[in-house]
Amino acid sequence: MEYLIHLAILFAIYAILGISLNLVVGYTGLLSITHAAFYGIGAYATAILLTYFGVNFFISVVLGIIIAVVISFLIGLVLSKFSGDYYALGSFGFNIIIFSIFLNWRGLTNGALGIAGIPKPEIFGVHFFSNTMFLIIAFIFLAVVYLAARFIVRSSFGRVLKAIREDEKTIQVFGYNALYYKLAIFVISAGMAAVSGSLFASYITYVDPSTFNLMESVFILVIIILGGLANLRGSILGALFLVLLPEILRFVGLPFDIAAQMRQVIYGIIIILLMLYRPQGLIGEYKL
Amino acid sequence: MFSQLILNSIIAGAIYTLVALGFNLIYGATKFFNLAHGVLAAVGGYSVFFFGKTLGWNIYFATALGIIFAGLLGYGLDKFVYLPLRRRKASKMILLVASLGALTAIQAIIAILFTSQFRTLSQNTGAQKIYEVFGGVITETQLVILITGIAIMTVLALILKYTMFGKTIKAISDDEEVARIVGINTDKIIGYVFFIGSAIAGLAGILVGFDTGIQPTIGLGLLLKGVIASIVGGIGNVYGGVIGAFLLGFVENFGIWKISGEWKDAIAFALLIIFLIFRPRGIMNK
Amino acid sequence: MTIIETKKLKKKFDGVKAVNDLSFKIEKGKISGIIGPNGSGKTTLINLLTGIIPIDSGTVIIEGTEKLVKIKPSQVSFYGITRTFQDVRIFEQMTVLDNILVVLTERQVLKALFERHKDYYLKHAEEVLRKVDLWDKKTQLAATLSYGQRKLLEIGRALAMKAEIYFFDEPFAGLFPEMVKIISNIMKELKRSNKSIILIEHNIGLIRQLSDYVFVMDEGEILAEGVPEEVLRKKEVIEAYLGD
Numbered sequence: 001m002e003y004l005i006h007l008a009i010l011f012a013i014y015a016i017l018g019i020s021l022n023l024v025v026g027y028t029g030l031l032s033i034t035h036a037a038f039y040g041i042g043a044y045a046t047a048i049l050l051t052y053f054g055v056n057f058f059i060s061v062v063l064g065i066i067i068a069v070v071i072s073f074l075i076g077l078v079l080s081k082f083s084g085d086y087y088a089l090g091s092f093g094f095n096i097i098i099f100s101i102f103l104n105w106r107g108l109t110n111g112a113l114g115i116a117g118i119p120k121p122e123i124f125g126v127h128f129f130s131n132t133m134f135l136i137i138a139f140i141f142l143a144v145v146y147l148a149a150r151f152i153v154r155s156s157f158g159r160v161l162k163a164i165r166e167d168e169k170t171i172q173v174f175g176y177n178a179l180y181y182k183l184a185i186f187v188i189s190a191g192m193a194a195v196s197g198s199l200f201a202s203y204i205t206y207v208d209p210s211t212f213n214l215m216e217s218v219f220i221l222v223i224i225i226l227g228g229l230a231n232l233r234g235s236i237l238g239a240l241f242l243v244l245l246p247e248i249l250r251f252v253g254l255p256f257d258i259a260a261q262m263r264q265v266i267y268g269i270i271i272i273l274l275m276l277y278r279p280q281g282l283i284g285e286y287k288l
Numbered sequence: 289m290f291s292q293l294i295l296n297s298i299i300a301g302a303i304y305t306l307v308a309l310g311f312n313l314i315y316g317a318t319k320f321f322n323l324a325h326g327v328l329a330a331v332g333g334y335s336v337f338f339f340g341k342t343l344g345w346n347i348y349f350a351t352a353l354g355i356i357f358a359g360l361l362g363y364g365l366d367k368f369v370y371l372p373l374r375r376r377k378a379s380k381m382i383l384l385v386a387s388l389g390a391l392t393a394i395q396a397i398i399a400i401l402f403t404s405q406f407r408t409l410s411q412n413t414g415a416q417k418i419y420e421v422f423g424g425v426i427t428e429t430q431l432v433i434l435i436t437g438i439a440i441m442t443v444l445a446l447i448l449k450y451t452m453f454g455k456t457i458k459a460i461s462d463d464e465e466v467a468r469i470v471g472i473n474t475d476k477i478i479g480y481v482f483f484i485g486s487a488i489a490g491l492a493g494i495l496v497g498f499d500t501g502i503q504p505t506i507g508l509g510l511l512l513k514g515v516i517a518s519i520v521g522g523i524g525n526v527y528g529g530v531i532g533a534f535l536l537g538f539v540e541n542f543g544i545w546k547i548s549g550e551w552k553d554a555i556a557f558a559l560l561i562i563f564l565i566f567r568p569r570g571i572m573n574k
Numbered sequence: 575m576t577i578i579e580t581k582k583l584k585k586k587f588d589g590v591k592a593v594n595d596l597s598f599k600i601e602k603g604k605i606s607g608i609i610g611p612n613g614s615g616k617t618t619l620i621n622l623l624t625g626i627i628p629i630d631s632g633t634v635i636i637e638g639t640e641k642l643v644k645i646k647p648s649q650v651s652f653y654g655i656t657r658t659f660q661d662v663r664i665f666e667q668m669t670v671l672d673n674i675l676v677v678l679t680e681r682q683v684l685k686a687l688f689e690r691h692k693d694y695y696l697k698h699a700e701e702v703l704r705k706v707d708l709w710d711k712k713t714q715l716a717a718t719l720s721y722g723q724r725k726l727l728e729i730g731r732a733l734a735m736k737a738e739i740y741f742f743d744e745p746f747a748g749l750f751p752e753m754v755k756i757i758s759n760i761m762k763e764l765k766r767s768n769k770s771i772i773l774i775e776h777n778i779g780l781i782r783q784l785s786d787y788v789f790v791m792d793e794g795e796i797l798a799e800g801v802p803e804e805v806l807r808k809k810e811v812i813e814a815y816l817g818d
Binding site: 031269270 | 320321369372373379382383384386389390391392399400508519550551553554560561564
């Protein structure tokens with residue numbers, strides 16, 4: 001039972017990551033492979049603020065969002081000059097630069113050693129020490145993010161995002177400043193990713209740079225393509241898959257250290273198969 | 289000190305050149321970023337490790353096998369993944385994502401087979417022969433890297449310019465549609481391009497294996513440097529890749545002279561982004 | 575009165591003068607045809623005037639008041655201009671209805687974010703889609719439409735803009751007679767409402783039928799202009815076409 005709760009929390013964290021990235025990739029058509037950077041910003045914000053400054057968890061979430069928003073705004077400005085595959089490469093670059101900062105700015109992040117002992121959340125005297133209580137917070141955050149994403153997608157703004165995805169030059173002729181829209185959704189998505197980073201930090205109680213590298217961004221991309229682009233429930237499905245796959249592998253009897261690599265092999269093969277035979281994923285509404 | 293920096297830059301440049309050569313060749317012919325390119329370097333290196341050290345075969349033979357194996361894997365990727373996608377007129381993004389999948393899977397397979405432990409290919413644990421050049425020091429392996437880099441670059445340039453095969457590749461790079469109409473079997477030629485490009489990448493991985501050693505993740509690192517070199521120098525342009533590679537080598541090594549060495553990757557990518565913003569076509573392209 | 579005027583408009587591609595010192599005036603409330611052999615610069619001209627590609631030099635004057643040397647695509651609609659494309663650029667993986675709705679809704683980012691469904695948008699979309707006979711396909715993805723239907727959808731999208739100036743780039747190419755009729759009637763109706771239409775077309779018969787005035791382009795310049803009956807008889811015009 002404890003273990004199921006553990007899986008559920010991880011699921012919530014990845015579902016938030018998936019939903020937020022889907023807004024950018026699936027709805028707006030921007031092949032962004034830098035999401036782990038914002039995930040990391042949220043995680044480190046919470047880690048640093050909680051352990052060094054004793055800031056309240058929920059306030060750290062807000063601050064993490066703000067930092068992610070500012071940085072993603074700058075990155076988004078630069079990335080908006082690229083399109084298609086160049087966009088992907090540029091986003092790679094930013095992921096690596098930010099990863100480098102996590103790894104090398106030791107004064108701030110303690111480098112490869114990471115930051116340990118991150119306390120669990122607390123508010124108005126209620127201390128969320130048990131996993132069950134943490135699960136509640138995680139799911140509340142997930143619900144908020146999901147509803148926000150759904151709100152965005154169903155608004156006129158959401159429709160414009162899709163048109164940008166289909167033909168950016170053309171939709172501009174009809175009176176839309178595509179740059180503003182692309183920036184807005186990129187920034188919103190980064191803020192959401194930061195939230196899941198904060199959850200991660202407080203739950204695992206330890207953060208280090210290796211969680212927020214390029215491969216992590218690729219994994220998040222894989223699960224949203226698998227679940228289905230431009231479909232929020234698809235991202236939830238994808239997150240479910242991501243969390244259950246290691247369990248299935250373990251069930252089948254694979255030793256622990258191979259299991260992690262095997263996951264990667266499976267992701268890689270799944271992506272190739274998806275591209276070849278089902279680019280819209282499981283329940284997606286958009287084919288790359 | 290200074291001359292050592294220059295030497296290091298040149299050696300780095302030579303390695304990056306080998307990676308960029310193949311990458312650019314493939315991009316020129318297919319117009320997409322084959323992100324799996326780097327991992328083929330790892331494949332080359334690990335093949336040599338397997339044949340040369342694990343099985344204990346003759347090291348030169350193992351090297352040849354490694355190069356061929358990397359080439360074959362690249363050829364296979366094209367034949368079974370990229371070609372079917374190209375036939376369906378898949379977008380550049382789909383191809384890029386598919387190559388990402390290949391990179392992910394192959395890198396993990398290597399890690400499973402050989403563990404993530406750092407491996408070196410060199411036979412003797414004793415000191416290598418060292419040459420003193422203009423006040424700097426270069427090992428025998430590094431010298432081999434340098435010579436190989438220049439040799440392959442030259443041979444490739446000659447092939448592309450003077451042979452029928454090379455001209456066919458250029459025709460495909462200019463316009464695949466037209467090339468097919470005039471009767472060129474573009475699928476077959478592209479297959480060869482993948483083989484050659486991947487083989488060169490494999491060679492790069494092997495040389496790095498002899499020089500410093502290999503890990504499963506080395507493919508990603510080399511790929512990224514290859515990408516930067518290619519874009520900076522001029523994507524699709526074989527000579528551009530060379531210029532970009534050496535420029536990158538210099539910027540990296542001189543960059544970390546003043547800033548700490550751990551920021552090397554960040555510096556490399558900052559260079560990429562600067563070029564993507566101001567001169568996405570690179571140095572050599574108009 | 576002149577609704578659009580260009581003065582010495584220039585655009586070069588790789589040294590080739592696609593549009594060469596072009597100066598012309600479009601009359602308000604009329605259908606102005608632009609004809610010319612392939613490569614004469616017709617589509618480039620429209621692309622310059624609608625911000626798709628940047629102007630090298632020259633001025634564009636709209637309604638006598640806006641003097642522009644640079645046109646950004648997102649400004650174009652504010653000048654009352656809209657268009658269709660020769661290569662039919664609809665939004666493939668969106669529904670037919672969404673293709674129309676997306677040009678009706680709020681432009682400003684923040685307002686668009688908080689805007690939900692509005693009845694009058696739907697009504698307006700229905701009006702437009704019925705005119706191009708696509709209302710019963712409103713929930714279908716645009717990608718599933720036939721070629722003719724796609725062209726009609728594009729026209730519908732332009733109509734939805736309630737613009738003053740319409741640029742139609744080869745709207746009739748590849749269409750069955752029934753659809754040609756629908757589109758011709760739409761254009762005539764627009765003209766009756768005093769809207770201005772600039773029509774690029776290869777079909778000389780349709781040009782003769784629909785245009786009040788014709789411009790003949792060749793090699794980036796205006797070769798001849800005038801009323802259709804006169805212009806189409808001119809020697810240079812015939813030569814330009816035959817010489818191709």
